[in-house]
Amino acid sequence: MNNLLAFSGDAFVAAFFLYCFGFIFYVIAVAGRRWSNRDPQQHLKRWGRIAFVVSTLGLAAHLTFFFTRWIGASHIPTSNMYEFMSFLGMAIMIAFTVIFAIYRTTLLGMFALPLTIIIITYAAVFPQEVQPLIPALDSIWLYIHVTTAALGEAFFAVGFAAGLMYLLRVIDFKDRSKGARRQQRWAEFSLYVIVVVVAFIVTVFAFRGADYQAEFLQETLSIDNRGQEVTSSDTVEYNMPPIVKPYNSDVVQMDSFLGMTQPLLETPSWMEGVDAARKLNTVLWSIITGSLLYGLLRLVLRRPLGAALHPLMEGIDPDDLDEITYRSIAIGFPIFTLGALIFAMIWAEIAWSRFWGWDPKEVWALITWLYYSAYLHLRLSRGWQGQRSAWLAVIGFVVVMFTLIGVNLVIAGLHSYAGV
Amino acid sequence: MFQNTKCECGHQNHVGTVLCESCGKPLMQETLVTDEPLEMRYDGVARRSQKANPNLIDRIWNFFSSVKIAVYLIVITFVGASLGTIYPQESTFISGDFSTYYEDNYGTPGKIYQALGLSHTYESWWFITLLVMIGTSLVICSLDRVLPLYRALKKQQIRKHLSFIKRQRVAYEAVVDQPGAFVDRLAEQLKRKRYRVHKDKDGLALLAEKNRFSRWGPYINHIGLIVFLLAVLARGVPAWHMDSYITAPHGEAVPIPDTNYYLKNEQFTVDYYADDELPEALKGTMRAKKYETQAVLYACTASCDDPAAEPELTELKRHDILVNHPLEYEGMSIYQFDFDDTPKLKAVRPVLVDKQTGERYGPFELSMTEPETSYALGPYTLELRQQFMEFAIGDDGNPTTLSREPNAPAFFFLLKGPGLDEAGETYLYFPREVDKLRFSQDRINGDIADRFEIIVGTMENVELTEPTSFLNVRVDKAMPYVWVGAGISMLGLVLGFYWQHRRVWLRFDADRLSLGAHTNKNWYGMRGDVASAMQHAGITVEPKSLDNGGKNL
Numbered sequence: 001m002n003n004l005l006a007f008s009g010d011a012f013v014a015a016f017f018l019y020c021f022g023f024i025f026y027v028i029a030v031a032g033r034r035w036s037n038r039d040p041q042q043h044l045k046r047w048g049r050i051a052f053v054v055s056t057l058g059l060a061a062h063l064t065f066f067f068t069r070w071i072g073a074s075h076i077p078t079s080n081m082y083e084f085m086s087f088l089g090m091a092i093m094i095a096f097t098v099i100f101a102i103y104r105t106t107l108l109g110m111f112a113l114p115l116t117i118i119i120i121t122y123a124a125v126f127p128q129e130v131q132p133l134i135p136a137l138d139s140i141w142l143y144i145h146v147t148t149a150a151l152g153e154a155f156f157a158v159g160f161a162a163g164l165m166y167l168l169r170v171i172d173f174k175d176r177s178k179g180a181r182r183q184q185r186w187a188e189f190s191l192y193v194i195v196v197v198v199a200f201i202v203t204v205f206a207f208r209g210a211d212y213q214a215e216f217l218q219e220t221l222s223i224d225n226r227g228q229e230v231t232s233s234d235t236v237e238y239n240m241p242p243i244v245k246p247y248n249s250d251v252v253q254m255d256s257f258l259g260m261t262q263p264l265l266e267t268p269s270w271m272e273g274v275d276a277a278r279k280l281n282t283v284l285w286s287i288i289t290g291s292l293l294y295g296l297l298r299l300v301l302r303r304p305l306g307a308a309l310h311p312l313m314e315g316i317d318p319d320d321l322d323e324i325t326y327r328s329i330a331i332g333f334p335i336f337t338l339g340a341l342i343f344a345m346i347w348a349e350i351a352w353s354r355f356w357g358w359d360p361k362e363v364w365a366l367i368t369w370l371y372y373s374a375y376l377h378l379r380l381s382r383g384w385q386g387q388r389s390a391w392l393a394v395i396g397f398v399v400v401m402f403t404l405i406g407v408n409l410v411i412a413g414l415h416s417y418a419g420v
Numbered sequence: 421m422f423q424n425t426k427c428e429c430g431h432q433n434h435v436g437t438v439l440c441e442s443c444g445k446p447l448m449q450e451t452l453v454t455d456e457p458l459e460m461r462y463d464g465v466a467r468r469s470q471k472a473n474p475n476l477i478d479r480i481w482n483f484f485s486s487v488k489i490a491v492y493l494i495v496i497t498f499v500g501a502s503l504g505t506i507y508p509q510e511s512t513f514i515s516g517d518f519s520t521y522y523e524d525n526y527g528t529p530g531k532i533y534q535a536l537g538l539s540h541t542y543e544s545w546w547f548i549t550l551l552v553m554i555g556t557s558l559v560i561c562s563l564d565r566v567l568p569l570y571r572a573l574k575k576q577q578i579r580k581h582l583s584f585i586k587r588q589r590v591a592y593e594a595v596v597d598q599p600g601a602f603v604d605r606l607a608e609q610l611k612r613k614r615y616r617v618h619k620d621k622d623g624l625a626l627l628a629e630k631n632r633f634s635r636w637g638p639y640i641n642h643i644g645l646i647v648f649l650l651a652v653l654a655r656g657v658p659a660w661h662m663d664s665y666i667t668a669p670h671g672e673a674v675p676i677p678d679t680n681y682y683l684k685n686e687q688f689t690v691d692y693y694a695d696d697e698l699p700e701a702l703k704g705t706m707r708a709k710k711y712e713t714q715a716v717l718y719a720c721t722a723s724c725d726d727p728a729a730e731p732e733l734t735e736l737k738r739h740d741i742l743v744n745h746p747l748e749y750e751g752m753s754i755y756q757f758d759f760d761d762t763p764k765l766k767a768v769r770p771v772l773v774d775k776q777t778g779e780r781y782g783p784f785e786l787s788m789t790e791p792e793t794s795y796a797l798g799p800y801t802l803e804l805r806q807q808f809m810e811f812a813i814g815d816d817g818n819p820t821t822l823s824r825e826p827n828a829p830a831f832f833f834l835l836k837g838p839g840l841d842e843a844g845e846t847y848l849y850f851p852r853e854v855d856k857l858r859f860s861q862d863r864i865n866g867d868i869a870d871r872f873e874i875i876v877g878t879m880e881n882v883e884l885t886e887p888t889s890f891l892n893v894r895v896d897k898a899m900p901y902v903w904v905g906a907g908i909s910m911l912g913l914v915l916g917f918y919w920q921h922r923r924v925w926l927r928f929d930a931d932r933l934s935l936g937a938h939t940n941k942n943w944y945g946m947r948g949d950v951a952s953a954m955q956h957a958g959i960t961v962e963p964k965s966l967d968n969g970g971k972n973l
């Protein structure tokens with residue numbers, strides 16, 4: 001069994017590298033069109049095919065990971081954050097393949113693949129061991145609900161990728177008018193956020209590689225249900241140098257980092273929970289390293305990222321991108337409804353004795369659903385298309401990601417077992 | 421506004437008609453001045469809400485029939501719903517006092533949160549009003565559109581007005597030899613693509629249509645949502661809904677409130693994962709693998725409400741209740757909710773020891789929950805004066821109990837007998853050794869502690885409770901309707917999103933071919949269908965070149 005799990009882990013790494021190569025080949029396919037001594041269409045076609053084959057091999061490796069882990073753990077690997085996020089990455093590849101089969105737009109891969117890569121590396125931030133199921137998860141609905149919900153969300157993710165491409169394609173980065181500048185700023189901000197997410201992952205692995213550790217003892221004063229004051233002390237471990245230490249805590253042990261031997265600041269008292277300070281610290285690190293990375297990219301490119309990506313979009317029909325955005329959301333919507341709401345309600349009825357309980361995760365799934373139904377109504381009946389529709393698709397994916405990750409990290413609830 | 425609604429083809433249209441219901445000629449002034457592709461929404465028919473002189477009811481109807489209003493309602497609802505996730509809702513706790521909960525736990529923001537009523541967002545009047553308004557909007561928006569649309573699609577003219585065809589989003593024009601033969605060839609190709617093809621009498625105009633049912637998808641979805649919302653509202657009917665929690669100690673049949681059922685927990689078992697089954701990070705944590713209540717459901721047949729008599733029970737059903745496997749009986753479901761397997765004292769069998777003589781009296785059976793009022797032990801008697809389940813010294817310095825669970829039981833006896841005070845002497849007894857030391861039993865008892873002692877001795881004389889199972893009993897008669905609603909809604913979504921209503925119109929004016937096509941979604945597929953059919957009928961055309969511009973709905 002352990003051999004199978006080890007093999008499964010190798011397949012995951014193989015999938016990761018194949019996706020990376022697939023992405024590089026997509027970039028070559030698109031950026032290399034204007035290289036000398038070649039026919040641009042021929043070049044795009046040839047490299048587009050190579051890229052698609054390589055990324056499909058990546059998907060095959062990813063499926064191998066999934067099924068071997070399933071057999072090895074004897075339950076479907078969708079029961080914790082690592083397993084779920086890597087499944088989501090796989091679902092995005094499946095959704096991308098479906099959309100690609102319909103529209104044959106090579107460029108879509110250049111955006112869908114990095115999205116998958118970011119999501120599966122994010123998955124690897126979480127503990128990767130197989131965890132035995134708790135009784136609440138031990139149900140056939142774990143298989144049905146989680147997979148269908150993730151597949152629906154994956155189509156929304158492809159809609160996001162196409163929407164972002166549409167924006168980078170149509171926004172005129174040379175226009176200095178007020179409206180155009182606002183569009184440019186927001187597109188740039190979206191790219192900045194993506195850079196911060198990448199920086200977060202890089203930072204986590206950098207400090208993990210360096211085996212950085214700091215430990216604090218935090219004293220918390222609380223009032224128990226009998227009205228007595230209780231002081232509890234918790235050990236908080238950091239894997240990143242503490243910019244902020246937990247509120248009311250003492251350093252137990254701290255590796256020095258670039259001459260920094262003491263925490264710089266303290267978390268404000270209203271940030272509740274043992275993990276709040278660590279999360280804040282991680283967010284601060286991500287923003288700092290993300291901003292550095294963004295600044296570096298700006299220095300190398302000597303212009304905004306949006307303006308640098310814009311020329312790559314040339315030759316692609318914006319109407320097609322608009323339709324792909326809409327189509328992937330339209331395909332995803334019924335799947336999402338079925339998986340994230342109806343199957344979720346059926347399972348909740350069986351496991352928790354009520355089909356709906358306004359648990360934060362349930363509420364956010366409903367918010368996601370209402371958001372996309374507003375999108376569909378605006379598009380179908382109010383004629384919101386093009387840029388407005390693309391922005392809605394981009395923001396929609398932020399809502400999806402908050403539902404999947406934000407709720408678990410920020411708001412606790414019944415779905416907490418899916419957390420870190 | 422131009423009020424003559426009679427079209428040049430002779431058809432009398434309703435006020436508000438955009439495209440003549442019969443020939444498709446654009447009627448609205450604003451659509452006559454441009455050559456832009458036509459707005460084909462609802463096939464250009466007048467909606468019910470487009471009445472000439474609206475009265476009050478019409479105005480309300482018009483308000484709810486607006487998709488713009490519907491979108492506002494959706495947006496306000498999801499923004500409102502998100503506010504309810506900031507802090508835990510009151511409903512997530514089974515019971516409790518919330519007067520200071522939010523302020524104690526979240527400070528001033530918590531206090532404001534509660535004052536705004538956000539601690540019970542989803543039960544608040546404004547949230548329920550929003551849901552009711554969405555429901556109303558669903559009904560009215562649908563009725564407003566579906567009936568006229570049905571009428572328009574029911575009687576379609578084959579030969580459409582030229583400007584109607586030319587101004588479709590997918591359009592094509594050419595001069596073709598032998599028009600009749602071309603129409604036949606194209607009709608054949610479209611039939612192969614599963615279009616239903618209608619030709620007019622002279623064979624020079626054509627209407628091909630497929631998947632009209634997909635137009636009803638959104639309305640079917642809306643019907644499903646209405647059924648769903650009504651079912652959810654129906655859960656408010658008291659007789660339709662029951663939700664109670666029962667504590668089922670080992671081996672005891674406990675009544676299920678508001679029913680004549682009893683439930684017995686014959687055996688509760690819990691398995692934990694062994695350390696070698698757990699990954700490094702989880703070792704040593706008590707991770708439950710499986711817990712189940714072997715339950716028996718009874719109906720009470722006689723002396724149910726008589727507290728003095730034992731109720732007569734008839735067995736109805738046996739079931740092992742696990743998480744994800746509730747016991748179901750005639751619309752009632754019993755769920756495994758929680759358990760308590762920390763061992764607690766049930767009874768002890770101590771002896772009274774005369775420390776000076778070493779003589780032992782007893783043992784006597786001391787139950788934690790139902791102790792006797794006095795125990796006769798040889799020449800001595802123990803009279804129970806007071807009992808504490810979880811002993812503590814209160815703020816006023818007097819002993820008190822913190823709960824009704826035997827976590828730290830203590831018995832306050834009056835010891836009477838030879839050589840003791842006439843009125844008896846007080847003796848405080850802690851059955852648990854830890855409590856004895858923690859509360860310094862001997863010091864509290866003073867002198868008498870030197871002469872007498874109550875001791876249990878071996879573990880054989882200690883009886884511990886079996887684990888207690890907590891169960892949740894539910895009746896929800898509206899559930900079947902909830903599922904039916906969800907099912908209808910899902911069916912509508914699938915019909916509406918995975919099929920598209922496609923139509924192709926063609927007419928010849930002498931040898932001039934005009935072709936237009938329309939779909940409610942997926943223009944890429946529509947252009948593909950037309951281009952491929954034309955290719956096989958003898959005209960090669962790039963799908964993309966059929967695009968006449970306009971909005972990509």
